[in-house]
Every structure is written in C-alpha cells, then in structure tokens.
Amino acid sequence: MNAARSSQSASAPVSAERLNHPRSLATFRSTKLLVGGYLGISVLTLVAIVLLRNDSAAVTPAVWVRGTIVVASALLTYLCAIRAARGSRSAYRRLRIITGVMVVAIAAIIALPGAFPVWMKAEQAACGAPLIALAALVNGKYLRSLFAAK
Known part of the structure; x- marks a missing residue:
C-alpha cells in the first residue's frame, strides 16, 4: 500500500500554493523565456534553411534533418515548460531530460x-546558450525541491 501511495504522490500535480509562490512564478517565467528564445532561434533557422x-x-540533407529536429524538440520543450509551470511532474521530468539531451547533441x-x-x-551555439541556462535552471535545487514527491 505504501508503494501505491508513493506512486500516486509522485504523479500528483504540485499544489497551486507552491506554484503561485513568487519565486516559483519568477522561475517559470525565466524558464518560458529561455525556451521561447530557443524556439525562436530554431524557427528562424528553419526559415533560413528554406530560403x-x-x-x-x-x-x-543533414542540415534539413537537424533543423527539423531542433524545431520539433524546441516545440516539445516549450510544451513541457508550460505543463511544468502548471504543476505537472511528468512534464518537468521530460523538460529535464530534453534539455540535457539537446545540450549534448549541440555540443556533438x-x-x-x-x-x-x-x-x-x-x-547551434546560439541555440545552446539558452539551453544551457535552461538546463541549469530546471536542474537547480529550487525546481527539484518544488517537484520532489512528498
């Protein structure tokens, strides 16, 4: 029964009180701005590829593939950031994974x-700058504690 309760609390959303704390609001605002910058750069790059x-x-062909993948990952990252800001633990987990994977891919x-x-x-270096800042933010102590299962 404890395992079921633990599983349930891990998937339960973060409380509105904790999400609406001024520090949470500021952190999620920064998160969305960084992801928005990454998405904007990615879309402009795809436009440049078309032109x-x-x-x-x-x-x-590698540029076409990479450009398309980056836009798709940036869009997915943005959606995860929005859902995480609403308290979704699974979206927060995905956000941490995607940012880490994309930073490594960009470095490669x-x-x-x-x-x-x-x-x-x-x-890719221009995309990497906001992603590195985003990875540091979403893996920081504050958000990890906010999304920790209680």
Missing part, C-alpha cells in the same frame, strides 16, 4: 568536423 535550399553547400554537432556547415554550427 537557402538551392545552395547545396549551405543546406545539406559543434565538435564534429565537416558534418555541418559553419553557419549551422554557429546557429
């Missing part, structure tokens, strides 16, 4: 020689 599609040196893309054009590596 440069006839330049085979600038837009390789920047480090891989020749796989992507220089402009795409620079764009």
